[in-house]
Amino acid sequence: MNTSLPLSRRDVIEARLAEGRQIIAASLAAEFDVSEDAVRRDLRALAAEGKCRRVYGGALPLLTPSQPISARIGQETGRKRVLARAAVAMIEPGEFLFLDSGSTNLEMVDLLQKNLEVTIATNSIDIASAVMKRGDIPLILIGGAVNPIVGGSVDASAVAAIEAMNIDRCFLGVCAISAGGGISVYEHADAIFKRMLLKRSASRIALITSEKFHERAPHRIGAAADIDWLIVENDLPETDETAAVEAGFSLVKAGDVASP
Template sequence: MSELPLARRDQIAGRLSAGQAVIAAALATEFSVSEDAIRRDLRALAAEGRCRRVYGGALPMAGGVIPMAARIGQDRERKLALARTAARSIARGEFLFLDSGSTNLALVERLPDDFDLTIATNGIDIAAAVLHRQDLRLIVIGGSVHAAVGGCVDTDALIQVQRFNIDRCFIGACAVSAQGGISAVDPTDAAFKRTLLSLSRISVAMVTNEKLETRAPHRIASAKSISQITVEHDAPAARLALLRRAGATIATAAPPE
């Protein structure tokens, strides 16, 4: 019995995000659908910036990282649902760090009003969004901008962030799994995230379904070392069970509005 098209597409996207090449004929057999259906999936994923089409299948984006500009418009309502749940734990007067990423960008809209919050970020788009919130104080981490990451993760950025005592860090993750933990595709980005975690009292990762039980080359931290992993309302139960057995603390978001 074939899977629903969106569920199938999410599974294919997860493999591409983990750096795997995919072959249309093999996917058609696995999912019991026609190669034309798989090619439609791959065309849609390529249009979203998630893969590069090649003859017979698709490859991950160069370097394994989907450019930030391509990620901003993807799955907006799903990311807002994650952000709505994650924002509920924020306390008045906290010093927050929003790591560069499209889901953390969605969080800016969900931050509570007039909570005396200070926001530090290395993300260019996040900084611009925070600037439009008159009730938030903004600190921008500078340096050379990594276009795929969408922010600064170089040595200058690392030096600047080490001056902070962070109450709550929202960490970006390229992949999350029970065995591989939280991981990233880019080694410089991973090093920056590890430093962020070491400086943060509380850490939160908001994770869309396609990232669950996938792996990226550079490990950031174990799943149990993150204070809270926020997942979607329909996250696969089997994958969540693996994470919980690995010691992860899971919060499940409500469905998108």
């Protein structure tokens, strides 16, 4: 077993929180070769000191700064892919889809069945690149100035392009969600873009990893009535599930949807 003192381990955790990084108890336990209970004790101590927020499976900074998309791609890909499988299973042949910029939506591209005869529109550089690499799906790329945090275009020209579309099914990128605050994002321009996206879409869906129920973001997109489905992780804590349902959100648990 690692003989590092708990105080040393807590210093590492505190430094990572200060950088805006999420703490996963299982990963940290493996890194320090200690039990998850030991890590959870550290997190409880830091939370009591007002230095983090405890969430299911770990902890978050008190206010998580927005990270560029390049930093988010590759994080927690297994969890995101489970959500993506559930999202792909909801798609009907021939639909005009919009995949909003986001690392979870990016996971959907490789999972789409061939011969669905869908068309994909996106404002995401990474999603557009992934669709192009497939070579079998018509692609519309929404242009404009690229926001490095969002990973795509959300400026006035991008909003105008969306306003001229009739989208069958939109997969929205969301940074934070709560019963009282609704769905929110970090960037002001992104919020304006997403409000238009919701307005022009017949079916509106968001893929939500569990920690987003404990995030805070300053720019509100809308409330439960503005989105049709939240695809959530199968082990979403019961308290978060109950709060979301009571707020009016309709949930689909990823583990309850068969893979395509």
